[in-house]
Amino acid sequence: xxxxxxxxxxxVDAEGDTPLLWVLRDELGLTGTKYxxxxxxxxxxxxxxDGVATRCCVLPAEAAVGKKITTIEGLASKETPHALxxxxxxxxxxxxxxxxxxxxxxxxxxxxxxxxxxxxxIDVAMTNICRCGxxxxxxxxxxxxxxxxxxxxxx
Numbered sequence: 001x002x003x004x005x006x007x008x009x010x011x012v013d014a015e016g017d018t019p020l021l022w023v024l025r026d027e028l029g030l031t032g033t034k035y036x037x038x039x040x041x042x043x044x045x046x047x048x049x050d051g052v053a054t055r056c057c058v059l060p061a062e063a064a065v066g067k068k069i070t071t072i073e074g075l076a077s078k079e080t081p082h083a084l085x086x087x088x089x090x091x092x093x094x095x096x097x098x099x100x101x102x103x104x105x106x107x108x109x110x111x112x113x114x115x116x117x118x119x120x121x122i123d124v125a126m127t128n129i130c131r132c133g134x135x136x137x138x139x140x141x142x143x144x145x146x147x148x149x150x151x152x153x154x155x
Contacts, residue, residue: 006074043128
């Protein structure tokens with residue numbers, strides 16, 4: 001099957017029912033997307049499918065054919081961090097950092113859809129689990145993001 005990942009069309013030799021997470025990590029070497037629970041509950045595996053935050057640990061890879069897949073590696077370039085990455089550092093969001101790629105992908109999707117989210121919209125959208133408990137820092141970063149002129153946060 002052929003997948004479009006981070007703007008590149010890539011032929012992948014994997015069974016269609018293989019979870020997208022494992023295709024990304026094992027076949028394509030994109031290890032920024034993490035395995036957490038394997039049940040699509042924790043959000044560590046969040047990527048964008050056509051700009052929508054999607055948990056990919058249970059999503060069959062064949063379901064992503066024809067969609068634009070963006071992983072944390074495709075959120076920004078190495079030279080220019082995404083505005084959210086800068087805010088994450090400023091607000092000291094990452095502690096252990098394991099869940100942060102999924103958190104950033106969920107946050108970027110939220111801001112692409114709702115550039116100035118209310119606190120309630122942030123609470124509804126940010127359902128990722130963080131064992132370090134950085135939720136107040138995530139919220140503070142997103143509260144600051146809504147004050148910036150981000151025009152359009154890449155999804």
